[in-house]
Amino acid sequence: xxxxxxxxxxxxxxxxxxxxxxxxxxxxxxxxxxxxxxxxxxxxxxxxxxxxxxxxxxxxxxxxxxxxxxxxxxxxxxxxxxxxxxxxxxxxxxxxxxxxxxxxxxxxxxxxxxxxxxxxxxxxxxxxxxxxxxxxxxxxxxxxxxxxxxxxxxxxxxxxxxxxxxxxxxxxxxxxxxxxxxxxxxxxxxxxxxxxxxxxxxxxxxxxxxxxxxxxxxxxxxxxxxxxxxxxxxxxxxxxxxxxxxxxxxxxxxxxxxxxxxxxxxxxxxxxxxxxxxxxxxxxxxxxxxxxxxxxxx
Amino acid sequence: xxxxxxxxxxxxxxxxxxxxxxxxxxxxxxxxxxxxxxxxxxxxxxxxxxxxxxxxxxxxxxxxxxxxxxxxxxxxxxxxxxxxxxxxxxxxxxxxxxxxxxxxxxxxxxxxxxxxxxxxxxxxxxxxxxxxxxxxxxxxxxxxxxxxxxxxxxxxxxxxxxxxxxxxxxxxxxxxxxxxxxxxxxxxxxxxxxxxxxxxxxxxxxxxxxxxxxxxxxxxxxxxxxxxxxxxxxxxxxxxxxxxxxxxxxxxxxxxxxxxxxxxxxxxxxxxxxxxxxxxxxxxxxxxxxxxxxxxxxxxxxxxxx
Amino acid sequence: xxxxxxxxxxxxxxxxxxxxxxxxxxxxxxxxxxxxxxxxxxxxxxxxxxxxxxxxxxxxxxxxxxxxxxxxxxxxxxxxxxxxxxxxxxxxxxxxxxxxxxxxxxxxxxxxxxxxxxxxxxxxxxxxxxxxxxxxxxxxxxxxxxxxxxxxxxxxxxxxxxxxxxxxxxxxxxxxxxxxxxxxxxxxxxxxxxxxxxxxxxxxxxxxxxxxxxxxxxxxxxxxxxxxxxxxxxxxxxxxxxxxxxxxxxxxxxxxxxxxxxxxxxxxxxxxxxxxxxxxxxx
Numbered sequence: 001x002x003x004x005x006x007x008x009x010x011x012x013x014x015x016x017x018x019x020x021x022x023x024x025x026x027x028x029x030x031x032x033x034x035x036x037x038x039x040x041x042x043x044x045x046x047x048x049x050x051x052x053x054x055x056x057x058x059x060x061x062x063x064x065x066x067x068x069x070x071x072x073x074x075x076x077x078x079x080x081x082x083x084x085x086x087x088x089x090x091x092x093x094x095x096x097x098x099x100x101x102x103x104x105x106x107x108x109x110x111x112x113x114x115x116x117x118x119x120x121x122x123x124x125x126x127x128x129x130x131x132x133x134x135x136x137x138x139x140x141x142x143x144x145x146x147x148x149x150x151x152x153x154x155x156x157x158x159x160x161x162x163x164x165x166x167x168x169x170x171x172x173x174x175x176x177x178x179x180x181x182x183x184x185x186x187x188x189x190x191x192x193x194x195x196x197x198x199x200x201x202x203x204x205x206x207x208x209x210x211x212x213x214x215x216x217x218x219x220x221x222x223x224x225x226x227x228x229x230x231x232x233x234x235x236x237x238x239x240x241x242x243x244x245x246x247x248x249x250x251x252x253x254x255x256x257x258x259x260x261x262x263x264x265x266x267x268x269x270x271x272x273x274x275x276x277x278x279x280x281x282x283x284x285x286x287x288x289x290x291x292x293x294x295x296x297x298x
Numbered sequence: 299x300x301x302x303x304x305x306x307x308x309x310x311x312x313x314x315x316x317x318x319x320x321x322x323x324x325x326x327x328x329x330x331x332x333x334x335x336x337x338x339x340x341x342x343x344x345x346x347x348x349x350x351x352x353x354x355x356x357x358x359x360x361x362x363x364x365x366x367x368x369x370x371x372x373x374x375x376x377x378x379x380x381x382x383x384x385x386x387x388x389x390x391x392x393x394x395x396x397x398x399x400x401x402x403x404x405x406x407x408x409x410x411x412x413x414x415x416x417x418x419x420x421x422x423x424x425x426x427x428x429x430x431x432x433x434x435x436x437x438x439x440x441x442x443x444x445x446x447x448x449x450x451x452x453x454x455x456x457x458x459x460x461x462x463x464x465x466x467x468x469x470x471x472x473x474x475x476x477x478x479x480x481x482x483x484x485x486x487x488x489x490x491x492x493x494x495x496x497x498x499x500x501x502x503x504x505x506x507x508x509x510x511x512x513x514x515x516x517x518x519x520x521x522x523x524x525x526x527x528x529x530x531x532x533x534x535x536x537x538x539x540x541x542x543x544x545x546x547x548x549x550x551x552x553x554x555x556x557x558x559x560x561x562x563x564x565x566x567x568x569x570x571x572x573x574x575x576x577x578x579x580x581x582x583x584x585x586x587x588x589x590x591x592x593x594x595x596x597x598x599x600x601x602x603x604x
Numbered sequence: 605x606x607x608x609x610x611x612x613x614x615x616x617x618x619x620x621x622x623x624x625x626x627x628x629x630x631x632x633x634x635x636x637x638x639x640x641x642x643x644x645x646x647x648x649x650x651x652x653x654x655x656x657x658x659x660x661x662x663x664x665x666x667x668x669x670x671x672x673x674x675x676x677x678x679x680x681x682x683x684x685x686x687x688x689x690x691x692x693x694x695x696x697x698x699x700x701x702x703x704x705x706x707x708x709x710x711x712x713x714x715x716x717x718x719x720x721x722x723x724x725x726x727x728x729x730x731x732x733x734x735x736x737x738x739x740x741x742x743x744x745x746x747x748x749x750x751x752x753x754x755x756x757x758x759x760x761x762x763x764x765x766x767x768x769x770x771x772x773x774x775x776x777x778x779x780x781x782x783x784x785x786x787x788x789x790x791x792x793x794x795x796x797x798x799x800x801x802x803x804x805x806x807x808x809x810x811x812x813x814x815x816x817x818x819x820x821x822x823x824x825x826x827x828x829x830x831x832x833x834x835x836x837x838x839x840x841x842x843x844x845x846x847x848x849x850x851x852x853x854x855x856x857x858x859x860x861x862x863x864x865x866x867x868x869x870x871x872x873x874x875x876x877x878x879x880x881x882x883x884x885x886x887x
Contacts, residue, residue, distance in 0.1 A: 023499045027408045033400030034409075037421050037469050044427070044435050051438075098328030106322055107329075109688020119333045125520075125590035126339065126583060127527025129554050132561070133579035137342040141567050158335050165332075178725035182788070184686055186738035186795060187311075187715025189318040196741070197727065219428030222529035222558065226575070230562040248430040248530070255434050255534055263438060270431050277426065304716075310743035311712040 045274070052267025060268055064234040065250060069261035074269055076233045077250035080149070083237045084224070084246060085217045087153035092160050093210040099161075100168030100206075105190055105198070124162035131159045132226030140227060147228050150240040155223050160213035167209025171202040204291050208284045215280040218273070221248035247273050343583065346576030353570045359577065365540040365551075367574045368560070374574075376581060378542040382457060382550040383582075386532060387525035389461020389546060390468055394525075395518050397465075398472025402514075405473070406480035407502050418477075425470040432463040433534030441535065445547075455537030455549035463531050468521040475520060475597070479513020480506060516596035523589035526553075527582065533558035553582050634659040634829035635680060635717070635799055639694035642675050642684060646691075649675050650858040653694070655848055657799070662821060662830040664840035664866065667850035668881065672858025673833040674722075676850070677801050680831065681717040682710035698799070715742050717799040718792030723808050724784035726776035726791070731768050734776050734787055735759060738795040754794060762790035763820040782813025789820070802832040806839065818843050837882060841870055849878045 063073025099120070107113035135155035145151045175198050183193045224246050230253055237244045245253075251273065254266035351359070354374030362375015401421065405414050436459040445452050445459060452458070483506050491501040507514070537549030538559045551559070557575055565571035633656035640653040650672035657663045665673045675684070682703060684690040695702045703713045715738075726734050735755040739746065746754060755772075759765040764786040768779070776787060785805060792800060802821075806814040821830055821843055834840055840847050847869040849862040862869055862878040873879040 019497055019499065023497050026499050026502075027404060030400040030404035030408065033397040033402075034404055034417050034421070036397045037401070037424050037466065037473075038417075040466050041420070041424055041427070043439075044431065047435070047439055048431070095328045095331055098325040099332065102322070102325035102329040106325065116329050116333065119336055121594060122587065122590070123332050123335060125523065125586060127524075127529075127554070127586055129527060129529040129557050130339070130343075130579045130583050133557060133575050134339045134342045136561075137346055137576060138338050142342065158331075161332060161335075176725075178721065178723060179727060181683065181686065181721065182725040182727065182791075183737070183741070185681065185683060185714055185719035185721075186741055186791065187711055188741045189314045189711050191318040191321040192314065192741050194321070196737070201728065215426065219426070219430075221428065221430050222554070225529070225533075225558055226561040229564070248428050251430045251434070252530060252534065255430070255437065266434060270434060273428060274431070277428070281423075281426070307715060307742070308712060311709050311715065314743065315709060315711065 048267045048270050048274070052264055052269070052271050055264045055268035056271060060265075060272065065232055065253070069259060069265050072254075072262075072265055074247060074250045074272070076236060077245050077247045079236050080233070080244035081218055081246040083149050084152040084156060084244060085214055087149065087240075088156035088160065088217050089210060089214050091153065091157035092164055092213055093206075095157070096161055096164035096168045096210070096213075097206055099165045100172055101194055101198070103165075104169060104172045105194055120162045120165055123158075124166075127222075128159055128220055129222040129226060131155050132223030135223060135227050146241055147243055148241040149237050149244045151227050152224050152244060152246070153240075155227060156217040156220060159220065159223060160217050163216065164209050164213040167212065168202075168206045171205035171209065172198055174205065175201045204287060208287050208291075211280055211284050211287075215277050218246075218277060218280075219248060221246070221252055224249055225252070339583070343576050343580040346573050347580045350570065350573035350577040353573070363542050365556070367571055368563070372570070376553075376578065378540045379551055379553045379556050379578065380581075381542055381544070382532075382536070382540075383526050383552040383554070385544065385546060385550070386457050386461040386464060386536065386552055387522055389458060390464035390525040390528075391518060391522055393462055393465025394468040394472050394521055398469050398517070398521070399476050399514055401469075401473045402476035402480060402517075403502060403507065406477050407498075407506065418473075421470050421473050424466055425468075427467075429467065429528060429530040430534070432467055433531045436460055436463040436531055436535035449547060452547040453537070453549045455535060455539075456547050457536060457550050458546040460532050460536040460552075461546065463535070464525045464528050467528065467531070468525050471521040471524055472517045475517035476510070476514045479510040479517070479597075482513065483509045512596050512599060516593045519589050519593035519596070523586040523593065526586055526589075529554035529558055553578050633657060634698070635831075636697045637676070637680070637694065638697065640676065640679060640696060641693045642672070642679055643691050643693075644687070645689035648855070648857045650850075653860050655860060655863060657829055657831050658846065659829050660826050661845040662825050662832060662843050663846040663848065664844035665831065665833045665848045665850060666835060666837055666840045667858070668852070669835055670856070670858075671850040671852045673835075673850050674803050675858070677719075677803050677831065677833045680799070680801055681714050681719055683714070683719065685710050715795055716797055717801060718795060718797035719801040720785070720788050720792055720803065720805045722804045724781055724788055726779070726784050726787050729776060730773050731776055731779070731787060732772040735790050735794050738791055742795055755790075758790040758794035759787075761793050761820070761824055762786045763816055763823075764790055780813070782809050782816065785809060785813065786817060786820070789817070793824070797828070799829045799831065802830070804833055804835065806834075806836075814839070837870075841866060849873075849875070849881065851877050851881065 059071065060073050061078060062075055063071055064075050065077070066072040103113050103117060107116065132155060135151055139145045139151040139154055140147055179197050179201075180193055183197045188196070228244055228246075228249070230249065231243060231245045232253070233243065233245045235242075247269065251266050251269045254262045254269060353372075358374050359376050361377070362373055363377050364373035364375045365378045366373045405417060409417065437454075440459040440462060441452065441454060441456060445456070487505055487509060488501055491505040496505070532552040532555040536552060536555050538551050538555060539549045540551045540556065541548065543550055556578055560571055560575050565575070636656040637653050641651045642649050653676055655663075655676075665676060667673050678684045678687075679692050680696055684692055692704060696704060698713065698717065701708065703710075727737060729737075732755055735758050736751055739751065739754060744754075756765060759768060764783060767783060768774070768787075771778075776784065779787060789805070806817055809817070818839065821832070824830075832840075832844065844866045846864065847866040848860050849869065850858050851861045852858050861875045862873055869878070870882060873882055
């Protein structure tokens with residue numbers, strides 16, 4: 001009997017040694033999960049820079065695409081991106097702000113609002129390529145808009161709508177209830193409360209959401225691919241009904257070519273694209289910092 | 299100056315009410331755009347899909363093992379495309395689930411607030427990188443420099459590289475939702491476990507993780523749905539061969555890369571090639587919508603619980 | 605002073621006393637509730653409230669926390685409309701009209717019945733713009749000078765003018781807590797409401813600020829009907845003419861247990877629980 005207790009003691013101790021060792025080693029193992037993603041990101045950036053940096057030149061931005069990789073540039077794609085994404089932001093941001101205002105200020109607590117919110121959540125789950133297919137069927141052929149900047153911009157606007165709406169909702173929620181109630185108690189209508197209390201306070205945060213939506217739209221290739229096709233465009237888009245291409249599609253085109261020179265070219269193009277996105281995201285971080293400072297001060 | 303009479307007050311209220319009502323109509327209409335879009339998506343896909351199914355039976359579509367819509371002799375079996383989509387997505391989840399859950403546990407249970415505040419946005423950027431960049435990476439770096447080292451016979455275009463890159467892309471989804479789920483576990487539960495003399499490892503894996511399990515599962519479901527819809531990586535690095543194969547080293551075509559292929563070529567409006575875009579898109583939407591529905595349901599359940 | 609004069613003066617005092625103590629509240633009630641009940645998401649919070657708030661007096665609503673005092677107050681200017689899940693039944697009569705009847709616009713009600721909240725909530729703008737806010741929102745068509753004058757009057761009434769007259773353009777958040785709360789009172793008064801509701805207005809303030817606000821309320825009561833919610837019984841005793849006491853029953857539903865002239869409530873409460881509460885045996 002005494003022996004048995006002793007044996008059990010030893011087993012227990014061995015087990016607790018194992019536990020102590022595990023307790024120390026497990027967090028290290030888990031942290032690999034964190035660094036895994038970061039490492040891949042870093043490797044990606046390093047590879048692209050090594051491969052493409054010597055191809056960075058003004059020609060890359062100012063020249064039209066060409067079959068000769070030494071001369072090829074992405075001018076039409078950059079202009080196409082600016083036109084399409086810019087127009088999509090003009091459509092998407094006001095729609096998002098308005099939706100958020102309705103959901104929070106006019107329909108809060110109502111069943112109807114839940115349904116609308118659910119619709120927006122569902123929209124966020126639709127694969128982006130499906131937006132392209134529907135854009136092709138409904139806008140390009142159904143409404144006869146054609147494979148144009150307009151069709152692309154609308155599709156991108158709808159694609160980013162759920163994300164931007166969610167940030168606008170969050171932005172409105174940061175406005176203290178106190179202030180809203182104070183204005184209502186003076187006899188303000190909802191519209192007046194929105195205009196004079198909510199928007200001044202929430203607008204900067206809404207705009208950061210808008211910029212994030214823009215940077216998402218800039219990287220989107222699949223829906224534009226379906227709507228516009230894989231084109232070799234050597235003209236600037238000048239009208240809403242022009243055919244167009246965008247930067248990620250130009251890159252897709254170059255990546256798909258077998259010649260090594262095009263691989264380098266695509267790496268250089270990726271650097272340009274990533275720099276643009278980096279600039280936009282830095283802008284958001286800076287705006288958030290300013291916002292944070294402002295809220296701290298008050 | 300003088301004050302406003304009751305009459306004037308009422309007049310002002312009426313005037314402002316009108317502006318308010320008008321504004322409400324405007325913002326309501328904006329909100330309805332989302333609902334309208336859902337309707338447009340379903341009707342557009344349905345109409346063209348119906349046209350597609352005059353060429354192919356639904357039974358053939360769902361059970362056929364040959365997809366040769368772009369060839370002269372046409373077969374309309376979606377299984378090769380569906381198989382490639384599921385296979386690449388499974389590979390993606392095999393990457394993003396373990397790494398993402400580990401990262402979420404580390405960030406939620408072990409990391410200090412400062413590390414957390416830096417690490418979370420950095421992981422987030424992974425989903426902000428344009429997918430065409432991941433496609434480049436898969437084709438030019440992962441396959442030749444990584445996979446070829448272990449697997450000589452692997453094809454240039456292959457499902458494995460596609461899946462691995464989609465895994466990186468979906469990592470932030472798993473991290474964000476799992477982290478939320480872990481954070482939602484009440485601290486009392488942790489304290490109670492510690493007060494019973496548990497080690498941290500027991501608290502984390504026997505108390506917190508089981509309590510957050512449904513959220514973690516939801517994160518995987520939602521990441522899977524996102525993986526199925528990824529287009530550019532598959533189109534660049536997966537190839538356009540519609541073959542029914544379970545060998546991840548082979549080139550194969552996913553549903554999305556089929557759509558991309560039709561789009562890069564020329565499928566005139568009204569042809570069966572054009573209509574097939576909508577049938578494939580519709581099926582893709584139905585599957586991802588179902589997965590999203592389940593995922594969001596699960597999330598909502600734990601949101602109510604705590 | 606002649607004997608007649610003295611007699612006259614006493615009569616006036618008696619009459620004034622009567623008008624307060626006589627509890628003929630019925631007649632000149634500016635605002636009254638009839639069978640008012642409020643529930644949140646189906647849970648009853650207060651039930652069967654019958655109160656008559658007399659013009660040009662201060663009525664205090666007191667009671668332990670959670671008894672529904674603020675809920676009652678918020679239903680007097682339809683602020684409960686803004687709380688999702690809130691449902692009000694019964695009547696609130698303002699100038700004899702039920703403010704919950706269909707054709708009454710809550711926006712109008714709120715512009716005639718002002719409100720001051722627990723925590724000072726000035727808008728993030730200048731002192732001047734805070735006071736002018738209600739005037740602008742309500743469509744007062746004033747010239748610049750009229751606006752200035754109106755703002756000044758409101759600030760004087762709120763006993764804040766002397767402290768801010770040199771910095772009307774300063775941000776409201778640069779004021780102290782007590783000043784901010786008086787700014788909120790000025791903001792409400794600028795619209796010239798008939799009724800002023802105050803929801804524990806001094807709960808977050810220091811004693812000096814509190815006493816300033818109490819004094820200003822007493823000073824302006826002849827122009828308004830003032831209703832103040834407080835859980836500070838001394839405050840109710842100091843400022844109010846009438847007092848309503850609210851208590852919760854075993855189901856946590858709030859009810860009015862006692863209502864009458866403040867002096868009576870504090871000297872000879874009829875209800876046992878009120879007495880226990882007032883004498884500090886229940887909190």
